[in-house]
Amino acid sequence: MNRGISLKVVITDLIVEPLDIEREVLGDIAEVIALDAMTESELVGRIEDADAVMVYHYFRFTRSTIERLENCKAIVRPGVGYDGIDIQAAGEHGIPVCNVPDYGTEEVADSAMAMALSLSRGTHFLNSRLRRGVGDWNVEQAVPIPRLRGRQFGIIGCGRIGTATALRAKAFGFDVAFYDPYVPDGIDKALGVRRERSLSGLLSSSHIVSLHCPLTDETRGLIAGAEIARMPQGSFLINTSRGGVVDSQAVVEALANGQLAGAGIDVLEQEPPQPNNPVVAAWRDPAHPAHDRLLLNPHTAYYCDEGCVEFRHKGALETRRALLGEPLRNQVNSLSPLESCNTVSEI
Numbered sequence: 001m002n003r004g005i006s007l008k009v010v011i012t013d014l015i016v017e018p019l020d021i022e023r024e025v026l027g028d029i030a031e032v033i034a035l036d037a038m039t040e041s042e043l044v045g046r047i048e049d050a051d052a053v054m055v056y057h058y059f060r061f062t063r064s065t066i067e068r069l070e071n072c073k074a075i076v077r078p079g080v081g082y083d084g085i086d087i088q089a090a091g092e093h094g095i096p097v098c099n100v101p102d103y104g105t106e107e108v109a110d111s112a113m114a115m116a117l118s119l120s121r122g123t124h125f126l127n128s129r130l131r132r133g134v135g136d137w138n139v140e141q142a143v144p145i146p147r148l149r150g151r152q153f154g155i156i157g158c159g160r161i162g163t164a165t166a167l168r169a170k171a172f173g174f175d176v177a178f179y180d181p182y183v184p185d186g187i188d189k190a191l192g193v194r195r196e197r198s199l200s201g202l203l204s205s206s207h208i209v210s211l212h213c214p215l216t217d218e219t220r221g222l223i224a225g226a227e228i229a230r231m232p233q234g235s236f237l238i239n240t241s242r243g244g245v246v247d248s249q250a251v252v253e254a255l256a257n258g259q260l261a262g263a264g265i266d267v268l269e270q271e272p273p274q275p276n277n278p279v280v281a282a283w284r285d286p287a288h289p290a291h292d293r294l295l296l297n298p299h300t301a302y303y304c305d306e307g308c309v310e311f312r313h314k315g316a317l318e319t320r321r322a323l324l325g326e327p328l329r330n331q332v333n334s335l336s337p338l339e340s341c342n343t344v345s346e347i
């Protein structure tokens with residue numbers, strides 16, 4: 001039924017024309033506009049009358065942006081992490097914030113394992129050196145490569161992605177342990193993994209640490225110099241969660257002095273990053289002692305062709321519900337970490 005197009009949905013960033021998926025779901029009730037904006041100033045005069053906004057990837061929805069929204073029935077984040085949206089400000093303005101919590105769980109877990117295995121098997125290090133013409137075919141002199149079976153794979157944040165990663169690590173023969181203060185008792189037994197009650201306990205016993213917690217006030221800077229120093233010499237750090245969870249400078253220093261043997265980084269504090277970001281600078285500079293030990297991806301852990309269609313479709317459906325005043329499925333404004341980890345999209 002064509003209800004008459006009187007509403008306006010603004011997509012702030014990333015997704016550009018033809019907006020086929022969004023228009024298929026929303027086109028009968030709303031005009032859909034994509035701005036491809038990176039900064040707040042690019043939105044001036046363009047979002048004030050929006051009936052809903054969708055925030056795809058990079059754009060940060062600050063209090064001042066939210067305060068411009070006069071009509072908005074929802075801010076929809078067609079993705080998992082909603083740390084870029086000031087949910088408190090949205091709540092104070094009576095605007096629900098919704099995410100799509102479950103489109104790319106397997107892909108992020110695959111990406112974390114891909115980085116962990118490439119680094120800990122020496123593949124990345126050897127390939128990088130060989131490409132630069134450093135060293136020869138004698139692997140024994142290049143880098144220590146201890147057997148992985150039986151070593152501890154430590155997971156921080158045992159929600160959807162942490163769980164999917166734990167199951168993969170188990171299949172590779174790791175002893176798997178996790179630290180997550182919010183998941184209920186019994187998850188460890190159900191997964192056949194060990195629960196570590198303290199962060200320092202997990203860090204000090206893990207050969208590989210993989211981060212899967214959200215970026216919150218509590219997790220910002222969770223892994224800095226002191227935490228990395230607790231990890232065994234020559235261990236590995238994988239971050240597919242959010243850049244702000246880790247101190248980039250501390251990671252680069254630990255790679256340079258050998259405390260970390262490798263780091264797999266999918267996410268940075270600022271994206272796209274500035275060239276002077278310590279990780280980016282070390283990764284670019286072949287003379288930097290951390291260069292060969294750094295695997296850097298441009299925030300693509302989630303990506304697969306099918307997943308991209310899913311999150312756009314689910315995000316558009318949630319936006320449609322908001323516009324029609326129907327119950328929302330994935331409102332996150334008032335979720336605690338425990339509720340958040342138990343949220344399952346029913347879309």
Ligand SMILES: NC(=O)c1ccc[n+]([C@@H]2O[C@H](COP(=O)([O-])OP(=O)(O)OC[C@H]3O[C@@H](n4cnc5c(N)ncnc54)[C@H](O)[C@@H]3O)[C@@H](O)[C@H]2O)c1
Nearest residue numbers: 080081157158159160161180182213214240241301302341
């Ligand atoms: N790189 C990517 O492409 C990509 C894609 C999707 C999600 N992510 C990130 O991964 C995060 C996790 O996604 P998910 O679907 O597994 O979320 P989730 O909500 O299912 O799981 C997060 C887990 O972290 C735990 N947690 C919260 N605070 C913690 C703390 N202080 N210490 C340890 N654990 C803590 C929660 O209890 C929860 O179990 C997202 O918040 C997002 O930032 C990244």
Ligand SMILES: O=C(O)[C@H](O)CO
Nearest residue numbers: 057078079080081302
């Ligand atoms: O949170 C997510 O869904 C991914 O990081 C992509 O933004």
